[in-house]
Amino acid sequence: MKNIAPSITRKRLLIEGYYSREIGEHEVEEFLTSIASKLSLKFYGSPIVHVPESLGKEENQGFDAFLPLIDSGISIYVWTKSQFFAIVLFTCKNFSSETAIEFTREYMLASEIVSKDF
Template sequence: MRDLAPDIVRQRLLIEGYYSIDVDRSAVEKYLVGIAAHLGLRTYGTPIVHAPGGAGKDDNEGFDAFIPLIDSGISLYVWSRKRFFATVLFTCKSFDVAAACQFTRSYFGAQEVEHCPF
């Protein structure tokens, strides 16, 4: 992908995996606040969590969430029936990819995670 704005610092990371913990609204909020703190990213608001319950396909039920950062934001998507999650970190400040993956794997009790910086 060609860098269209080389003068703008930004880092993006997708992390996906299957979770083994109980994930409810509180767990989603704690993850977003926790990963931001772990990576030294400053938030300026509380997590926004949606659970559209019944509005779409049963297999897609779960949570869509976001926490705003001073330097962009972090999104989290959870599929409850499949016990699968995907999180996207988009920041205008550099962060440690390995630390983000380790925190996420540990928090969700995931045996393994896949990640892709972009």
């Protein structure tokens, strides 16, 4: 992908995987604030968590959440039936992808995990 705005610092990381711990609204909120703190990313609001129960397809039920950062934000999507998650970190500040991936692996008790920087 061509970098059409080289003067703007951007770091993006996608992490996906299967989790094996209990995940509820509290854990989603805790994950977002904990990963931000672990990566020294400052947030300016509380996590916004949506639980669209009974809306859409049953296999897509779970959580959609966002944490606003001073330098952009972190989103997480959780499919509870499949025990699958997808996380997108988008910042205007550099952070360690390896630290983010390892923290996610440990927090989610991930049995399988993949990631991509872009």
